[in-house]
Amino acid sequence: MSAEHEDLICLFIDNIWMHDGLSQNTLSSYKTDLVQFVIWLEQSKNTLVKASSAEVEDYLSFRYQKNYSARSTARSLSCLRRFYAYALEQGICVKDPTSKIESPKLGRPLPHTLSESDVEALLSEPDTDDALGTRDLAMLELMYASGLRVSELIKLEFSQISTVQGVLRVSGKGNKERLVPFGEAAGEAIENYLKYGRGELLGNKQSDLLFLSKRGQGMTRQTFWYRIKHYASMAGIKKHLSPHTLRHAFATHLLAHGADLRTLQMLLGHSDLSTTQIYTHIAKERLKSLHATHHPRA
Template sequence: MNWTTAIKQYKTYLKIERGLSDNTIENYGFDLQKLIRHLDLDLKSNQPLKIDKEELQTFIYSISKKVAPRSQARIISGLRNFFNYLVFEDLRTDNPMDLIETPRLGRKLPDTLSEDEIDQLIDAIDLSYAFRGINLGHRNKAILETLYSCGLRVSELTFLKISDLFFDEGFIKVSGKGNKERFVPISENTQKHITIWRQERNHISIDSESKDILFLNYKGRQMTRAMVFTIIKKLAEQIGLKKTISPHTFRHSFATHLLKNGADLRAIQMMLGHESITTTEVYTHIDRSHLSEVLNKFHPRK
């Protein structure tokens, strides 16, 4: 099997069998292309079946000088997955990446906002802001309320559909990574702001492909991730916030504030859509003072 065929079939496997997103699959492909370029391989050769540990070590050593340890670890993980796939398909008998170590990474704690900073950002939204007759201030408020109230990823927010809103039951349906669906509780306050935005939305001439999309731009099309980033960046500048924040900061803050106020870690995992609870456990490292308070309050031998 040559490189072209191997990569094509591997991407199909990642999409169908693993259910990974298109962006993740493309990143795996980019990492394989880096290896091919570094070793100056012929795409028509059957090199994937013959490449050895020494060649891979040469490549890993070269990228260690160019990228940060976290990026290096991601590339190594991607290559290990690729060769595992070849073994799984009986195209190789071994994985040459097995004995190559991943660089040790310090735990990177996510940036968060305080409850007061969240309030300041949302209160800074100009509800009278309109463009070409469409009130976008109410849209922006509904966006921030939804990000913080439901802990969504920005892609989950931009793809949120009207048909995903189950307000009578108090939930929204979210399509997460790998198209995995989950139901997330939504507060009455957030429901109120979404309802106000939907009334404004009715005055927009909506693109045929965006009829069911909740958050639209003034042209009636689905908002982009970049647009949400820009809204948040401008609000941060407006209130003089010195932190570098993004839509994901609201998701981190959602989880941190829930944990701080006594929520169960397993419940937070389900709401965030984390496949493994070890991913959610990063939030237990953010506020150690709170965990000490919990111990002192509830442990029988305090």
């Protein structure tokens, strides 16, 4: 890298340190981003001061081809924007080549989920000859059948659910109520729990809560999470799990079988459709995987 470029980068880094008081890690990252761009420019004998919009776009494309993450490329572009704003202010440049370039879309991390066969294996593990087993199966079946959040599941009361109608009333985030249907398998598991499990767990106590701990009290998120991990281990499921794994599976499998996003949004209790749209990406990845596995010319 030329001495001219080194001096220019040092002046810029000193300037943003004095004005913004950025950490040494951030300053080091900015310097690295600028050095990488300069090295790329110097291959075509160009300079930072004379770089064009087309060259900035070509550089971003180069990063994409080299499998740099969208996040690091967005940071690199952010650094270039700051540099050219500084260069314009100092009269070093006469135009900003980044002004009309859009930042890369970072996207959101995809939730971890389970395949339909994974869910079947998980649901086959609870021992329904045991009070805790009947409770666990009812909770797992209901979560997979309705897409409830864990916090909603453990707070369910008798007055919120009807196994006859196969529907429950949920008070979700922001105390917004929604009606959520559930199928026969979940209904049967709940009825079985009410007949053979809940009374044993309740003992001589009284509670409006549907699902109880072995001490006859309300369940905690941690307890339910422990039970999911326990059954997943028994089923030989090695995938990354979270307390909301079955909620994610509910959403993904509904989409895979033809549900529309608006319906899914209502069932999940999302206030914004963009939150629900994350599941379309999971469904697409699943379809691609199935195609790659089963199509004769994949």
